[in-house]
Amino acid sequence: xxxxxxxAGYVGLVTAVTxxxxxxxxxxxxxxxxxxxxxxxxxxxxxxxxxxxxxxREIAAGRLLFTADLAEAVGNADCVILxxxxxxxxxxxxxxxxxxxxxxxxxxxxxRPLYLVIKSxxxxxxxxxxxxxxxxxxxxxxxxxxxxxxxLITVVSNPEFLREGSALHDSLHPDRIVVxxxxxxxxxxxxxxYRGLDAPxxxxxxxxxxxxxxxxxxxxxxxxxxxxxLADFCEVxxxxxxxxxxxxxxxxxxxxxxxxxxLGFGGSCFPKDVRALLYQYQAANLYGGFLQETLRVxxxxxxxxxxxxxxxxxxxxxxxxxxxxxxxxxxxxxxxxSPSLYLLQALLDEGCQIKxxxxxxIPGARRLFPDVEYCASxxxxxxxxxxxxxxxxxxxxKELPWDQILARMRGRVVLDARNLYEREVLEKAGALYLxxxxxxxxxERRPA
Ligand code: NAD
Ligand code: UGA
Numbered sequence: 001x002x003x004x005x006x007x008a009g010y011v012g013l014v015t016a017v018t019x020x021x022x023x024x025x026x027x028x029x030x031x032x033x034x035x036x037x038x039x040x041x042x043x044x045x046x047x048x049x050x051x052x053x054x055x056x057r058e059i060a061a062g063r064l065l066f067t068a069d070l071a072e073a074v075g076n077a078d079c080v081i082l083x084x085x086x087x088x089x090x091x092x093x094x095x096x097x098x099x100x101x102x103x104x105x106x107x108x109x110x111x112r113p114l115y116l117v118i119k120s121x122x123x124x125x126x127x128x129x130x131x132x133x134x135x136x137x138x139x140x141x142x143x144x145x146x147x148x149x150x151x152l153i154t155v156v157s158n159p160e161f162l163r164e165g166s167a168l169h170d171s172l173h174p175d176r177i178v179v180x181x182x183x184x185x186x187x188x189x190x191x192x193x194y195r196g197l198d199a200p201x202x203x204x205x206x207x208x209x210x211x212x213x214x215x216x217x218x219x220x221x222x223x224x225x226x227x228x229x230l231a232d233f234c235e236v237x238x239x240x241x242x243x244x245x246x247x248x249x250x251x252x253x254x255x256x257x258x259x260x261x262x263l264g265f266g267g268s269c270f271p272k273d274v275r276a277l278l279y280q281y282q283a284a285n286l287y288g289g290f291l292q293e294t295l296r297v298x299x300x301x302x303x304x305x306x307x308x309x310x311x312x313x314x315x316x317x318x319x320x321x322x323x324x325x326x327x328x329x330x331x332x333x334x335x336x337x338s339p340s341l342y343l344l345q346a347l348l349d350e351g352c353q354i355k356x357x358x359x360x361x362i363p364g365a366r367r368l369f370p371d372v373e374y375c376a377s378x379x380x381x382x383x384x385x386x387x388x389x390x391x392x393x394x395x396x397x398k399e400l401p402w403d404q405i406l407a408r409m410r411g412r413v414v415l416d417a418r419n420l421y422e423r424e425v426l427e428k429a430g431a432l433y434l435x436x437x438x439x440x441x442x443x444e445r446r447p448a
Contacts, residue, residue, distance in 0.1 A: 001193060003027070004077040006070065006102050008035055010046065010167055010268075010334070011119060011160050012083030017054055018171040020064040022196045027065045027073040039066040047333040047360045048167050070102075071109040079193060080106055081117040081158075087268075092275035094123050103130055107137035107149045115186060117156045121213050121273060123280055127157045127180060127206035156181045156190060157206040159213035164267065165331025174199045180209025214280075217273040218291060223258045224265045225297035231261035231437020232304070241437030242419055261437045263343065263391055263417040264301035266328035268336040271295070301436070302342045305417055306350065308434050309387055311442055312413045316350035320410065322385040323347075323354055324378050324400075325392025325418075327361035335364035340391035343417070344369060357381040359394055379404060386411035393418040402429035 001024045005016040008030035016028040030036050035045045042056040058064040067073050074080060084098040099120055106116065116134075118127060137149035157180030162170035177199050179190045187203045194201070204212070231241040241261045249256025265271070274291050281288030306316070313319055328338035335341055338361070344354055348369075356365065357375045366374060375381040378397070382388050382405050390397050398420055406412055406429050414421075414431040419438050426433040432441045 001025075001078045001189075002076050003193070004029060004070075004073045004080045005083055006030075006080060006106075007083035007085070007098075007120070008032070008039060008045070008066065009083065009085060010048065010164055011162065012081075013039070013044065013055075014048070014051065014162060014167045014171045015081060015083055015119060015160065016064060017051065017058055017168065019193070020058040020061075021054070021172070022194070023063070024193070025063055025065075027067060027077075029067055029070045029073050031068065033068045036066050036068045049165065049331055050168050054168060070105050074106055074109050074114075075111070077114050079115040079117060079189075081119050083119050083160075085268075086120045086122055086272075086276075088272040088275050092279040094121070094272070094276040094279075096122065096126065099126075100130075100133065103133055104137075107134055107153070110139060110149055110152055113152050113154070115156055115189060116153045117158045117190075119158050119160050121159060121217075121269065121276075122157075122210060123276060124207050124210045124214070126210060127155050130155050154181070154183055154186050155206070156183075156186050157209035158190065159209055161213075161216065164334055165329055172197065176200045176202055178202045178204065178209050178212050180204050180206035182206070214273055214277040217270055218277050218294070220258045221265055221270040221274050221298070222290060222294045224260070224270075225294040227259040227261040228264060228301055228437070229297045234437045238439050240439060260393075260419070262301070262393070262419050263305060263339040263436070264298040266337040266339045266342075268328075268334065271298070271337045298339075301339065302346050305343055305389070305415060305436065306346050308415060308436075308442065309347075309389070309413065310350075312415075312432055312434060313386055313411070316347065316352050319350075319352045319386045320384055321347055321352045321354055322378075322381040322388040322409075323356040324358075324381060324388060324390045324397055325361075325394055326356055326358035326365040327392050327394075330392055330394040333360035333364055335361050335368065338365075338392075341365060341368060343389065343391060344372065348372075355381045355383070355385065358392065359396060361392075379408060383408050384410045387413035387415060389415040389417055390420060391417050393420055402426055402431065406430045 003019050003024045003026045005012045005028045008028050016026045020026045038045050044052045084102050086094045089095045134150040134153050138146045139149050177194050234241045245259040248254050278288040278291040326340050355373045357378050362374045412432050415434045419435050423433045434440045
């Protein structure tokens with residue numbers, strides 16, 4: 001198939017590469033011409049393990065092209081896949097500005113039948129809104145006749161479930177392919193588009209597809225907040241949340257994934273998608289209390305972490321804190337809504353001096369916090385620190401040389417905000433160990 005992918009971000013670029021691997025001729029379009037120039041040179045604009053190697057291979061094979069010229073790309077397309085961003089507005093609703101611009105851009109140049117596939121995460125009802133929008137556009141046919149663009153374009157909802165840090169793997173090995181359409185032919189053609197992927201194919205209505213995406217993200221976020229809320233209760237009894245969630249997860253109905261307690265969830269999707277689903281509940285006059293609570297518990301992780309440091313250090317004013325990990329999760333340089341950066345901001349508000357290190361995310365963090373001191377290694381960041389916080393669970397942090405770290409620090413407080421370590425090991429190295437939901441050196445209270 002001749003495929004156009006609109007948006008060369010995490011989802012667009014990875015989708016373009018995957019479809020190219022599957023043998024389609026893919027043109028990836030982005031309004032950001034710098035990004036397009038980089039991609040033409042085979043460079044990924046963001047860090048995603050394994051992506052650059054495959055990108056270079058697919059470009060060399062002539063199956064994958066990049067351009068900033070949407071009109072030219074859409075000319076021969078059988079299928080145009082929308083992968084533009086849908087960030088939060090101030091009210092929590094999804095901002096569809098970029099998506100609707102892209103729809104208009106496509107509607108203004110389309111000349112032949114094609115599928116318009118919505119892969120961006122969009123509120124329920126967006127497929128319908130796009131169809132209605134296309135009805136307002138007309139295209140001149142040979143002989144001077146005019147047709148509604150909506151007759152040429154079949155709109156299909158096809159949400160994406162990949163994770164950053166394992167995006168290419170997830171895209172090539174999805175758990176399921178969800179296609180929302182009322183057209184039987186679209187189902188057949190979407191099966192052709194993804195032929196070669198070994199995954200269940202679920203054909204549903206557009207609204208169901210849109211909802212499956214939000215519901216999946218909200219459910220996973222809720223599971224994390226459940227574990228985090230439970231982590232606080234574990235502290236009351238000196239129990240270890242890791243053991244409790246392990247025991248829970250052994251029940252196959254519950255499962256052990258997405259129950260890692262710590263600093264909470266971040267990234268460009270969980271927070272915004274929970275907010276957007278909550279907004280949609282409220283717009284439908286439904287009670288979305290569990291969504292609200294998911295967000296509240298998540299935000300409270302930051303305050304709880306600050307309070308732990310306060311209890312261990314006394315006042316935080318003027319304290320030197322090292323933050324290890326700035327990305328919202330390991331395996332990415334993405335810092336959007338990173339819990340680590342929320343903590344960094346909260347510690348700056350308390351008057352702390354911060355030194356920070358991350359294997360990939362320093363450029364992104366520097367754009368938001370230009371005055372923080374960024375270091376080339378963990379050892380450099382902890383020099384003279386009163387406390388160190390491990391805020392992202394990068395594999396390299398699992399192997400930190402704690403003897404050397406504590407020897408360089410001025411104080412000895414270690415906040416293990418991702419529950420990576422065993423208390424005994426750190427205490428042996430001389431640390432005052434603090435965790436989030438694990439027995440630590442600051443056991444609080446126990447009910448009488
Ligand atoms: P992103 O911000 O990384 O990339 C979006 C890209 O679209 C940018 O490069 C931007 O320049 C480009 N763009 C904007 N308007 C355009 C237009 N009119 N024409 C061409 N290009 C345009 O976004 P992302 O993280 O890839 O997310 C895209 C969508 O996919 C969102 O709806 C998101 O919720 C969803 N999603 C993201 C992930 C993820 O892991 N990041 C996973 C699943 C779903
Ligand atoms: C998430 C979903 O997992 C994807 O399926 C979805 O496609 C994507 O959002 C999206 O819609 O954009 P992603 O945000 O890349 O993917 O990363 P996750 O691995 O889900 O982690 C999200 C956040 O939750 C991270 O901050 C992570 O540290 C945190 N997390 C995750 C926990 O705190 N505990 C866990 O047990 C798991």
